[in-house]
Amino acid sequence: MTRAEPTMGELSARDHAFYGLIWAGTTLAAHVDRALMRAHELPLSWFEVMLWLNGQTAPVPASALGAKTLLSRPQVSRVVDALQARGLVARTPAPHDARSVEITLTPEGRAAFAEANATRRAALADVFDQRLDDADIDALETVWAKLKA
Amino acid sequence: MTRAEPTMGELSARDHAFYGLIWAGTTLAAHVDRALMRAHELPLSWFEVMLWLNGQTAPVPASALGAKTLLSRPQVSRVVDALQARGLVARTPAPHDARSVEITLTPEGRAAFAEANATRRAALADVFDQRLDDADIDALETVWAKLKA
DNA sequence: GTAGAGTGTGTGCGCACGCACAGAAACGGA
DNA sequence: TCCGTTTCTGTGCGTGCGCACACACTCTAC
Numbered sequence A, B: 001m002t003r004a005e006p007t008m009g010e011l012s013a014r015d016h017a018f019y020g021l022i023w024a025g026t027t028l029a030a031h032v033d034r035a036l037m038r039a040h041e042l043p044l045s046w047f048e049v050m051l052w053l054n055g056q057t058a059p060v061p062a063s064a065l066g067a068k069t070l071l072s073r074p075q076v077s078r079v080v081d082a083l084q085a086r087g088l089v090a091r092t093p094a095p096h097d098a099r100s101v102e103i104t105l106t107p108e109g110r111a112a113f114a115e116a117n118a119t120r121r122a123a124l125a126d127v128f129d130q131r132l133d134d135a136d137i138d139a140l141e142t143v144w145a146k147l148k149a
Numbered sequence C: 001g002t003a004g005a006g007t008g009t010g011t012g013c014g015c016a017c018g019c020a021c022a023g024a025a026a027c028g029g030a
Numbered sequence D: 001t002c003c004g005t006t007t008c009t010g011t012g013c014g015t016g017c018g019c020a021c022a023c024a025c026t027c028t029a030c
Helices: A013-040 A044-054 A062-068 A073-085 A107-129 A134-148 B013-040 B044-054 B062-068 B073-085 B107-129 B134-148
Strands: A089-093 A101-105 B089-093 B101-105
Touching: A013 A044, A013 A107, A013 B013, A013 B107, A013 B134, A044 A062, A044 A073, A044 A089, A044 A101, A044 A107, A062 A073, A062 A101, A073 A089, A101 A107, A107 B013, A134 B013, A134 B134, B013 B044, B013 B107, B044 B062, B044 B073, B044 B089, B044 B101, B044 B107, B062 B073, B062 B101, B073 B089, B101 B107
Parallel strands: none
Antiparallel strands: A089 A101, B089 B101
């Protein structure tokens, strides 16, 4: 037990909101990552790639993943390498552009994602559903929409 | 311009809120980190340590920083090394416990933090104040408070 | 047709970070 | 007093990640 209890000092509401966003995002990401690692040996970065691929039935060019995902484009390449080694995704050359590569979830990949998504929901329910009501959820969604623009 | 526009597929509102939190936190952190690096060659992790130190007039034990900060305790040790090398913080042995180390902001550290905090506010105003109203800020603070507990 | 610019992808490199561990010191019981 | 346990800090180690670069391919202008 530490005697001194440090505080953030005199900060405005906007400052608190900023820090709170980063804190909540980082903490939640770490929590879900640990859950996914324990259950499936699957890092959160792999999960995010599979999440975007799962939402699309048509093959997705790698550049699109780099643009939409939190990962950098080189990192997408490495994650796809790992997923491909496990047979969860497939790389296919793009029909009209020999430079581009299209990526698709294999059936094994869809199954693995479904399981991983279930554990993600369970891990989130522990610290999320029990503390936040629907109004909070709506507020978060509007904030996200406003910041994305 | 990519022809395919991937979406996240059919996800519940809670799923969107979860992803939005991580996305917003990561994006904002990267944005502020770049601003701090360009203006002061000062990473966000260093800034966070100085933020907690600035809120406290009394010396802060290193363990408290490890507990309150987003950084791991070993990383706190390294960040303090770097800050100490620049003369921004000082390490002093704790009075009653020879194991513990207390950390304080030097006057140069307080000045550097004030400048860095100003650039942080400016960087945040670009993408934050102009898009979020007071209701959003309040909502974020309540969400943060609920998740912290 | 060919040269130059622009775009899509993968790789060498360095850095930041967390985990596991080691060493020092306080604490508590025999 | 002395020894085992707990707590506090700092360091070796491996890993994930982004930046800069290299390469392949496409497109446009001449």
